Amino acid sequence: xxxxxxxxxxxxxxxxxxxxxxxxxxxxxxxxxxxxxxxxxxxxxxxxxxxxxxxxxxxxxxxxxxxxxxxxxxxxxxxxxxxxxxxxxxxxxxxxxxxxxxxxxxxxxxxxxxxxxxxxxxxxxxxxxxxxxxxxxxxxxxxxxxxxxxxxxxxxxxxxxxxxxxxxxxxxxxxxxxxxxxxxxxxxxxxxxxxxxxxxxxxxxxxxxxxxxxxxxxx
Numbered sequence: 001x002x003x004x005x006x007x008x009x010x011x012x013x014x015x016x017x018x019x020x021x022x023x024x025x026x027x028x029x030x031x032x033x034x035x036x037x038x039x040x041x042x043x044x045x046x047x048x049x050x051x052x053x054x055x056x057x058x059x060x061x062x063x064x065x066x067x068x069x070x071x072x073x074x075x076x077x078x079x080x081x082x083x084x085x086x087x088x089x090x091x092x093x094x095x096x097x098x099x100x101x102x103x104x105x106x107x108x109x110x111x112x113x114x115x116x117x118x119x120x121x122x123x124x125x126x127x128x129x130x131x132x133x134x135x136x137x138x139x140x141x142x143x144x145x146x147x148x149x150x151x152x153x154x155x156x157x158x159x160x161x162x163x164x165x166x167x168x169x170x171x172x173x174x175x176x177x178x179x180x181x182x183x184x185x186x187x188x189x190x191x192x193x194x195x196x197x198x199x200x201x202x203x204x205x206x207x208x209x210x211x212x213x214x215x216x217x218x219x
Contacts, residue, residue: 005052007030022133023054023133027058027059027062031059031062031063043072043206044071044072045072045073045206046071046074047075047076047199048075048076048077049076050077050079050130050185051079054079054082054133054134054137056074056075056076057074057082057145057171060074060145060147061143061145064146071147072147072206073202073206074147074150075149075199076150077152078153078157078186079134080160080161080165081151081164081166081169081170082139082168083139083171084164084167084170086135087161088159090135090136092129092131092132096120096124099124100120106158106184106185107154107156107183107186107188108185108187143170143171144172144173145171145173145174146173148174148175148176149174149176150179150202151165151168151179152178153165153179154182154185155181155182156184157183157184157185159185160185162180179198181194182194
């Protein structure tokens with residue numbers, strides 16, 4: 001069973017304005033929801049893309065700190081490792097024109113969508129809020145997590161460089177793998193299919209109870 005997470009304050013998720021919550025506040029809500037609703041000790045895994053990768057990591061770390069079961073693996077894509085500082089410019093506070101240009105460079109968004117005034121009115125505020133949480137994040141304290149980590153990147157991603165993806169290795173006490181697939185920040189159709197195959201393979205091992213620690217050497 002796959003469950004998707006929609007952060008509070010995003011379109012369709014509730015009344016909370018996007019800018020009203022910090023990442024820690026959002027994490028507290030997500031953690032309470034997960035602990036309350038997810039049946040345990042069933043095995044599970046986390047996957048997150050871009051800001052979602054950071055949220056998945058923080059949620060896994062919070063579970064470990066509570067002494068609760070942790071994911072069988074953490075799959076992340078489209079984001080620098082939590083301990084890696086932001087190297088490029090901040091996107092969240094760009095003027096609308098430059099921000100739309102940046103979004104175009106990421107791929108995966110139809111040009112007609114980006115040109116739609118209605119789309120801009122509805123989705124740009126929450127997108128800026130997500131970018132702000134990611135751009136402004138600075139990790140403090142222990143970042144290690146004893147969970148296998150799989151990290152993925154679009155080969156042409158303009159905002160996540162290979163060494164920034166490699167930085168996920170710094171938080172992995174368990175095994176670590178990284179892969180590049182076709183696409184930019186958002187994977188192409190071919191890249192998405194490759195990512196899905198990799199995750200399906202990993203989940204098949206998990207469901208058979210055969211997920212094992214890998215030699216230190218995602219999604």
